[in-house]
Amino acid sequence: MPQASANNIAIEYESFGKTSDPTLLLIMGLGMQMVAWPEQFCTELASRGYRVIRYDNRDTGFSTKFDGETTPGIGSLMLRSLLRLPIRVPYTLPDMANDAVGLLDALEVESAHVVGASMGGMIAQNMAATHPQRVNTLTCLMSTSGHRSLPGADSKVARHLFLSRPKDQGREAVIAHNMRSLELIGSPAYPIDADTRREMTAMSFDRSFFPSGFKRHVAAIVQDGDRRSRLRTIRTPTLVIHGREDPLIPLPGGEDIAAHVNEADLEIIDGMGHNLPVELWPQIIGRIAEHSSS
Numbered sequence: 151m152p153q154a155s156a157n158n159i160a161i162e163y164e165s166f167g168k169t170s171d172p173t174l175l176l177i178m179g180l181g182m183q184m185v186a187w188p189e190q191f192c193t194e195l196a197s198r199g200y201r202v203i204r205y206d207n208r209d210t211g212f213s214t215k216f217d218g219e220t221t222p223g224i225g226s227l228m229l230r231s232l233l234r235l236p237i238r239v240p241y242t243l244p245d246m247a248n249d250a251v252g253l254l255d256a257l258e259v260e261s262a263h264v265v266g267a268s269m270g271g272m273i274a275q276n277m278a279a280t281h282p283q284r285v286n287t288l289t290c291l292m293s294t295s296g297h298r299s300l301p302g303a304d305s306k307v308a309r310h311l312f313l314s315r316p317k318d319q320g321r322e323a324v325i326a327h328n329m330r331s332l333e334l335i336g337s338p339a340y341p342i343d344a345d346t347r348r349e350m351t352a353m354s355f356d357r358s359f360f361p362s363g364f365k366r367h368v369a370a371i372v373q374d375g376d377r378r379s380r381l382r383t384i385r386t387p388t389l390v391i392h393g394r395e396d397p398l399i400p401l402p403g404g405e406d407i408a409a410h411v412n413e414a415d416l417e418i419i420d421g422m423g424h425n426l427p428v429e430l431w432p433q434i435i436g437r438i439a440e441h442s443s444s
Contacts, residue, residue, distance in 0.1 A: 151212070156252025157245070159214035163205035163253060167196030172286070173259045174200040174442060177250060179268030180371065181364035183211035183354055187267075191431060198439040200263070207273075208241065208249055209363030216240050221365050227372045240366055243269075243374040247276035251284055260284075263442040267291040268399065268424065269371055275407070278388070279380040287442050288388045288411075291434070292396055292424050294403025295410060297376045304397040307334045311398070312368070315361070324359065325351045332425065335398045339421025340429045381410035388414040389441040391434060393422025415441070 153160045164184065174195060176187045184204040196202045206213040221240060250273065254262055264285050266274030271293025278285045294300060302308065311334075316327045328351035329344065336342055342350075388411045392404030401418065408416040417437055422430060 153212070154253050154256035156256045157249045159208055159249065161205050161208075161214075161249060161253050161256075162212035163203055163257075164192075165257075166192045166202040166204075167200055169201055171196075171199055171201045172442070173254070173257075173262040174202050174438075175250060175254070175262040175264050176202065176204040177264065177266040177270035177273050178204070178207060178210075179266075179270045180367045181210065181361075182207075182268075183358060185211075185354060185357060188426070188428075191426065191435070194431065194435050195438065198435070200439070200442065203253070203257070203262075205250075205253060206358075207246060207270075207367075209366050210360065211358045215360060215363065216366060217360075217362060221362075221369045223365075227369055237369065237373045239369040239373045241370060243272055243370050244276045244280065246273045246370065247280060250274075250277055251281050254284060261286050263287045263289070265289040265291065265438055266293060267426075268293055269367060271407075272296065272371065272374060272377065275377050275381060275384070276374075278384045278386045279377075282384070282386055285386045287444070288384065288386045289391065289438050289441060290388070290404065290407050291391045291426075292393060292399055292404065293390075293407060294399045295377050295381055295406040296371075296374060297378055297406055300402050300406055301400045303399070304334075307397045310334055319359075319361065321352075321355055321359075324355055324361075328354070335396075335424040337393060337421055337423040337425055337427045337430070338395050340427035342425075342427070378406070378410045381407060382412075384411045387441065387444060389417065389437065390414055391417045391419065391437060393424065394418050394420050395422060396424045398424040
């Protein structure tokens with residue numbers, strides 16, 4: 151797949167659809183590679199008349215890695231955040247938003263419809279706040295404003311994702327852990343069978359296993375903190391899509407984005423957790439396409 155030089159790093163990306171169509175940029179979440187946007191999901195979006203671009207965030211997949219950069223442990227990060235102490239990080243979410251802008255520059259795309267999932271939604275919020283002329287429409291999927299008053303992840307989910315990372319970094323141990331992750335954060339009304347979860351996690355592991363990037367992504371999220379003041383400056387047409395049963399970023403996170411962006415549209419999906427179940431693609435893709443054409 152091609153790479154672009156952007157914001158002083160290399161970014162791996164893939165494009166679907168006609169280059170002459172309006173660009174729709176997909177930004178993935180915490181520790182996830184661009185393949186977490188399924189290829190069929192991308193092609194179906196492209197069939198609606200968009201040039202769809204997915205890419206690996208820094209520290210994931212085949213984009214530039216920041217190995218060797220020191221980052222506080224997750225426990226230390228949470229404690230410093232709780233005590234409102236300064237947090238030193240190798241890079242920030244605004245840096246990652248600049249990566250997205252740099253990718254558009256490298257591809258000679260003046261502006262794009264921007265869709266961010268989870269941490270990708272946080273990156274997209276920063277992008278719309280600081281580079282409004284580059285964002286035609288903003289869609290935040292299962293994301294949050296980051297305000298401290300909002301409820302956090304379900305305790306079982308938080309322990310598994312953040313505190314129970316496997317000490318054994320072998321393929322089978324990591325796949326088993328990630329299969330359990332998908333089970334815990336998934337949509338209650340649309341469970342994914344074990345064979346499919348294994349296929350998804352094995353594909354990701356075999357493509358690129360780089361666990362230290364996960365910790366630096368967490369650090370960037372914690373350091374970014376509350377985005378409410380930035381959200382209030384956004385005038386880009388904004389759609390918020392959130393699952394009612396999201397156990398990782400509970401629904402109030404999405405509601406808070408919609409409450410602080412001027413005239414944002416909120417779509418709450420019953421039975422949806424923190425993933426993109428194929429049964430909901432027609433609804434999610436339809437809303438994104440409708441919003442991006444408005």
